[in-house]
Amino acid sequence: MSLFTTPILLFFSLLLLLSAVFIVKQQSAAIIERFGKFVAVRGPGIHIKIPFVDRISGRLSLKILQLDVVVETKTSDDVFVKLKVSVQYKVVEKKVFDAFYKLDYPQDQITSYVFDLIRSQVPKMKLDDVFSKQDNIADAVKEKLGEVMQEYGYNIVKALITDIEPDAEVKIAMNRINAADREKTAAQYEGDAARILIVEKAKAEAESKRLQGMGIADQRREIARGLEDSVKVLNNVDINSQEASALIVVTQHYDTLQSVGAESNSNLILLPNSPQAGSEMLNNMVASFSASNQIGEEMKKAAEKEKQAKKGDTKK
Secondary structure (H helix, E strand, O other), X not given: OOOOHHHHHHHHHXXXXXXXXXXXXXXXXXXXXXXXXXXXXXXXXEEEOOOOOEEEEEEEEXXXXXXXXXXXXXXXXXXXXXXXXXXXXXXXXXXXXXXXXXXXXXXXXXHHHHHHHHHHHHHHOOHHHHHHXXXXXXXXXXXXXXXXXXXXXXXXXXXXXXEEEEOHHHHHHHHHHHHHHHHHHHHHHHHHHHHHHHHHHHHHHHHHHHHHHHHHHHHHXXXXXXXXHHHHHHHHOOOOHHHHHHHHHHXXXXXXXXXXXXXXXXXXXXXXXXXXXXXXXXXXXXXXXXXXXXXXXXXXXXXXXXXXXXXXXXXX
16 A cells, blocks of 8 residues: 555545544434434434434424514404513423424424414403413413424423513503502592591590680689679678679779780770769779778688687697
8 A cells, every 4th residue: 555545544534433423412412314214313422323324414402492472462452462472492302303303493383373372362351451361371372382382392391471562552541540540549548638637626626625615614613602702701791792792893893904904915995984973983982992891801800710719729
């Protein structure tokens, strides 16, 4: 063998070896065909195939994949809405043959089924129900899509409604409705607070009037008792009831004048009287003063007697 043919043989041998050995990555599978016919599915690791006879027809990932599908449809209350459905799926490891040979474009197939399922579910629902029952819609998509795709070697892991977007005008109207509801609730709270404030204020005023009335009643009761005592004292000094009443009235009259005069911002108006009325008033005032002096003397005597009586009791 010549030196020229040896490198060529080595080159072809290396090429043959490289074409016979292949590697399959983790979480993936390789489909081997021989002259166009399926032979086997090879898992992760290093493998050998017959050069120029066997070939790797394709590789499939066994990882979980995600497909986002945007579906536009109409609700039962005639509102157009866009739903974004995220479908998570994977190839069943034992059904790699079905997944590779039965479907050319599995993503297109999944998208078509999602469109069909969403457009059969959402038009039966109102817009508010679409928002509140999106999990139910997602579960229905997963269940029905899973039954169909299982036949093709795919497992539907999860279906999620990740976004619901109504028409722009509908969103503005919904925001206005929400704002109006919140304003209504705020107005109700403010009305309740104002009502409670009025009720409490009325209760406080009622309590104040009650206490004020009790004070006035007590004041009048004490005044009546004082008048009764004054009449008794006057009777003891031979002053009849009519004269006693006149004396009390005059005393209260001068007390009133003194109270009015004590105020710096008050004005006192004395109306003129006829001479006859003036002399009568003067006589009454003199009589009242005389009676007052007599009452004072009697009260002093009574006080002295009381003191002497107390001293006598103390000595005993």
